[in-house]
Amino acid sequence: MLTYSFENKGSDSLYEFLYKKIIEDILSGHLARDEKLPSKRALAKHLNISTITVENAYNQLMAEGYIYSKPKSGYYVSHISSPRLHTETVKPNYENEPEIIGEGACDIDLAMNSAAKDSFPFSVWTRLMREIMTDKSDLLTVNSPSVGIRELRCAISDYLFEFRGMRADPDCIIIGAGTEYLYSLIIQLLGRHKKYAVEDPGYRKIAQIYTANNVRFDYIPLDKNGVSTAALEKSKADVLHISPSHHFPTGKVTPVSRRYELLSWAEKSPDRYIIEDDYDSEFRFAGRPIPSLQSIDHGEKVIYINTFSKSLTSTIRISYMVLPKSLMALYKKELSFYSCTVSNFEQYTLAAFIEQGYFEKHINRMRNYYRTQRDELMEEIKKHPLFGRVQIKEEDAGLHFLMKVDTSLSDSQLIEKGKSKGINISCLSQYYKDESSADKHTLIINYSGLPKDDIKKAVQLLFETI
Amino acid sequence: MLTYSFENKGSDSLYEFLYKKIIEDILSGHLARDEKLPSKRALAKHLNISTITVENAYNQLMAEGYIYSKPKSGYYVSHISSPRLHTETVKPNYENEPEIIGEGACDIDLAMNSAAKDSFPFSVWTRLMREIMTDKSDLLTVNSPSVGIRELRCAISDYLFEFRGMRADPDCIIIGAGTEYLYSLIIQLLGRHKKYAVEDPGYRKIAQIYTANNVRFDYIPLDKNGVSTAALEKSKADVLHISPSHHFPTGKVTPVSRRYELLSWAEKSPDRYIIEDDYDSEFRFAGRPIPSLQSIDHGEKVIYINTFSKSLTSTIRISYMVLPKSLMALYKKELSFYSCTVSNFEQYTLAAFIEQGYFEKHINRMRNYYRTQRDELMEEIKKHPLFGRVQIKEEDAGLHFLMKVDTSLSDSQLIEKGKSKGINISCLSQYYKDESSADKHTLIINYSGLPKDDIKKAVQLLFETI
Numbered sequence: 001m002l003t004y005s006f007e008n009k010g011s012d013s014l015y016e017f018l019y020k021k022i023i024e025d026i027l028s029g030h031l032a033r034d035e036k037l038p039s040k041r042a043l044a045k046h047l048n049i050s051t052i053t054v055e056n057a058y059n060q061l062m063a064e065g066y067i068y069s070k071p072k073s074g075y076y077v078s079h080i081s082s083p084r085l086h087t088e089t090v091k092p093n094y095e096n097e098p099e100i101i102g103e104g105a106c107d108i109d110l111a112m113n114s115a116a117k118d119s120f121p122f123s124v125w126t127r128l129m130r131e132i133m134t135d136k137s138d139l140l141t142v143n144s145p146s147v148g149i150r151e152l153r154c155a156i157s158d159y160l161f162e163f164r165g166m167r168a169d170p171d172c173i174i175i176g177a178g179t180e181y182l183y184s185l186i187i188q189l190l191g192r193h194k195k196y197a198v199e200d201p202g203y204r205k206i207a208q209i210y211t212a213n214n215v216r217f218d219y220i221p222l223d224k225n226g227v228s229t230a231a232l233e234k235s236k237a238d239v240l241h242i243s244p245s246h247h248f249p250t251g252k253v254t255p256v257s258r259r260y261e262l263l264s265w266a267e268k269s270p271d272r273y274i275i276e277d278d279y280d281s282e283f284r285f286a287g288r289p290i291p292s293l294q295s296i297d298h299g300e301k302v303i304y305i306n307t308f309s310k311s312l313t314s315t316i317r318i319s320y321m322v323l324p325k326s327l328m329a330l331y332k333k334e335l336s337f338y339s340c341t342v343s344n345f346e347q348y349t350l351a352a353f354i355e356q357g358y359f360e361k362h363i364n365r366m367r368n369y370y371r372t373q374r375d376e377l378m379e380e381i382k383k384h385p386l387f388g389r390v391q392i393k394e395e396d397a398g399l400h401f402l403m404k405v406d407t408s409l410s411d412s413q414l415i416e417k418g419k420s421k422g423i424n425i426s427c428l429s430q431y432y433k434d435e436s437s438a439d440k441h442t443l444i445i446n447y448s449g450l451p452k453d454d455i456k457k458a459v460q461l462l463f464e465t466i
Numbered sequence: 467m468l469t470y471s472f473e474n475k476g477s478d479s480l481y482e483f484l485y486k487k488i489i490e491d492i493l494s495g496h497l498a499r500d501e502k503l504p505s506k507r508a509l510a511k512h513l514n515i516s517t518i519t520v521e522n523a524y525n526q527l528m529a530e531g532y533i534y535s536k537p538k539s540g541y542y543v544s545h546i547s548s549p550r551l552h553t554e555t556v557k558p559n560y561e562n563e564p565e566i567i568g569e570g571a572c573d574i575d576l577a578m579n580s581a582a583k584d585s586f587p588f589s590v591w592t593r594l595m596r597e598i599m600t601d602k603s604d605l606l607t608v609n610s611p612s613v614g615i616r617e618l619r620c621a622i623s624d625y626l627f628e629f630r631g632m633r634a635d636p637d638c639i640i641i642g643a644g645t646e647y648l649y650s651l652i653i654q655l656l657g658r659h660k661k662y663a664v665e666d667p668g669y670r671k672i673a674q675i676y677t678a679n680n681v682r683f684d685y686i687p688l689d690k691n692g693v694s695t696a697a698l699e700k701s702k703a704d705v706l707h708i709s710p711s712h713h714f715p716t717g718k719v720t721p722v723s724r725r726y727e728l729l730s731w732a733e734k735s736p737d738r739y740i741i742e743d744d745y746d747s748e749f750r751f752a753g754r755p756i757p758s759l760q761s762i763d764h765g766e767k768v769i770y771i772n773t774f775s776k777s778l779t780s781t782i783r784i785s786y787m788v789l790p791k792s793l794m795a796l797y798k799k800e801l802s803f804y805s806c807t808v809s810n811f812e813q814y815t816l817a818a819f820i821e822q823g824y825f826e827k828h829i830n831r832m833r834n835y836y837r838t839q840r841d842e843l844m845e846e847i848k849k850h851p852l853f854g855r856v857q858i859k860e861e862d863a864g865l866h867f868l869m870k871v872d873t874s875l876s877d878s879q880l881i882e883k884g885k886s887k888g889i890n891i892s893c894l895s896q897y898y899k900d901e902s903s904a905d906k907h908t909l910i911i912n913y914s915g916l917p918k919d920d921i922k923k924a925v926q927l928l929f930e931t932i
Contacts, residue, residue: 016754019754056753059752059753060753060754063719063752063753063756063862064719064721064722064756064757065691065719065720065721065722065723065724065725066721066722078721078722078723079723080722080723080726081723081726081727081730091627091633092633092635094620094623094635094636094637114609115607118604118607120606120607122599122603122606125599126595126596126599129592129595130592130596133588133591133592137588140586140588140779140781141581141584141586141779141780141781142781143580143780143781144781154560157560161557167557167558169558169560170560171560177643177647177783177807177808178805178807180804180805180807181643181647181807184650188678188679192679192680204803205803208803209804212654212800212801213654213658214658225531253529253530253531254531255530255531255532255544256530256531256532256544256546257531257544257545257546257547258531259531260546260547261547264547286525286529287522287525287526287529288482288485288526290529290530291530309805313606313607314607314609314805315606315607315608315609315610315809315810315811316809316810316811317643317805317806317807317808317809318809334678335678337671337674338646338675338678339644339646339775339780339783340783341643341644341646341647341783341807342643342783343781343782343783343784343809343812344781344782345781345782345812346809346811346812396529
């Protein structure tokens, strides 16, 4: 009969230990298939344990299919093909490989366009969260609609009207965990058979997302007014993905004439759409915000998309899009089975944050902060003895500007040399599909994440590099 | 010269009003293309406003491309093709269409398998969140790695080892905003050209997600041991998507023999993988948890996936998957450009919640809660005079069981009749690709979201319906 010593059972209960021992015997072949197991009572007596213990072990073995029972006969070993022994019970040590977070060991990083650290209003956010936990705890466990909680969609609609002059029906807004996630929804909504078009140069992640989603896309070159409509027509693309209010990385604003041309292009076919990525429109320093393409779209052609990850902090993953009515109807029909990807906590907290005016205050504060940041950096650059070797471009908006430098180094040499000096820089040419067609020696200076105290040092290292 | 009355400017500043008026004149054609605008000084004098005001208006018009300047000559109207007037400035009223949340107006809902309300430990969660805001505010603004914050991945790894007997390297874990999002990552990772296989019957959303992502998939029928390997071979599928520890909706556990067969199937080709969706393994009432397929996989074939939306509250969107090492390497190479979809706040809070033992406590509490819930519901059913007409199946695990009823009504008649009585029920046949191949008259009783006080009423309505 099965004989086991319970001496080495460690922290296992008797039944768990017995269950594991029998599995070992089954997998190793000591117990053959269809072999009859001892009765519960007999085994209990033999091992000097209670019948209940054996019964628990047998029940678990039954539940997992290691043994089977025949009525009025007893328990038998199941047929298990190609088993392998799993004998490891000690927890492996995973601590060996420490993780490298971020982009390497550079002191100064002008290549990442992250939001300013320490700028996020933690105390207000925490207070609102606490209030919501108290006041709305019943709502917090009610599932959010697929498109997001109405309160947040209304707050966004109001904000867009007040500060962006946009008419966005809350019922046409979809909340999601980041713009990247929303892009994937758009692909599912518009269709994978469509051909997409991205800006060249442009934000590289967008092309990566279309690649990862296996959809066809073309790079459309920019002329001085933005995406070239001639190239767009030639590409036979259906869906154009652009940032007309502030192009990354050139900083260009698409003028209103080109905007109307692009809308006309879209209106020529029912398949055509424009995705307007308005990622940092809040941070324009001169004059009013540039009106969105969505606000002059009368043909239901523009999908407007924006994010709070840029304007609040990149570690809060909340973005949204405004769909034309017809596309929203399609979403409700085809895709509203998806759960909303943002937790209720954060949706309600953000809604309160906007409704109570904190978002507006935060944006104003950050706009001033970034303007000062830019001004101080610019002043430092202008003071430098080698200032004559650089030329600054497109500095009125967003969180970066371009700096054309007079140098004999290639762009990759510039980047390497920067690294060796402890400064991480990026070049315009890196954002072109074909580097050779790019303006050379043009650095993209992302200053939003640069600590104030590092400005002097950053400028010094910049000029040492070029 | 341009003449505007500033009387009706409302809340606009002088420059904004002037800017808008000039746009109106350009779009309506009152100002022709290439027409020269008055000089800033002349217009200021004419309108009796300051030159700065005109300059601001002209600058904004320049930025948006309505006008252009010629050096030493002045400002001219741009060429704008196909403009349309946008004259609406009053905010539209969106309040007309109140939104319907949820599944209709039924009193009792046994068709939704939501988590119990009021069960979420708000006070602990809020306290942890507050502590994290205080103690880790610097980390909260540091971007999470694409795969999620290491602290949370380590906490999950420890939990899986302690309570699931699984070896999951934290570096092979990916955090995401819900399993639905993780499915889309898996499709991008394994490839869209692959053929997927889902269980029939099965959780409908999985098929919907594959459909929305335009990938080919087959429904594989279940025999008494789970997914039929013969049908699987025949379908030529590459990737099998299953819930072996607790199938939805039948509640079946795939026995260990079939598990080894499925692993053997996967090992026959380098293209083959198994997605193990372990969605409610925490809520087994009898004996130990069923060991995961991942824990007996030695061929790097199993992608294990689980969620906290089921075990904590559905309104927290945090799920995770454990990839085989080789797939994790592929993820790092191809997809790690994606930002993590869960905010740092919630990742750190959940990590603390698990590390400090609250998750274990919560699971134990909920397991007891659901067991009591099931027992009370079962007792109420057994007490009913019509109990002889029903038969209960698969009640030891998860948050639902099956109830076969003796009735002359069709399944759709049952559902309709339930609705008319105020009880929302679902039938097993609804989860089959082909309803005709399903067991008829078998209700799925999802009791997890049923308030305790409604149990009597629910049973009464159930028996009135059948």
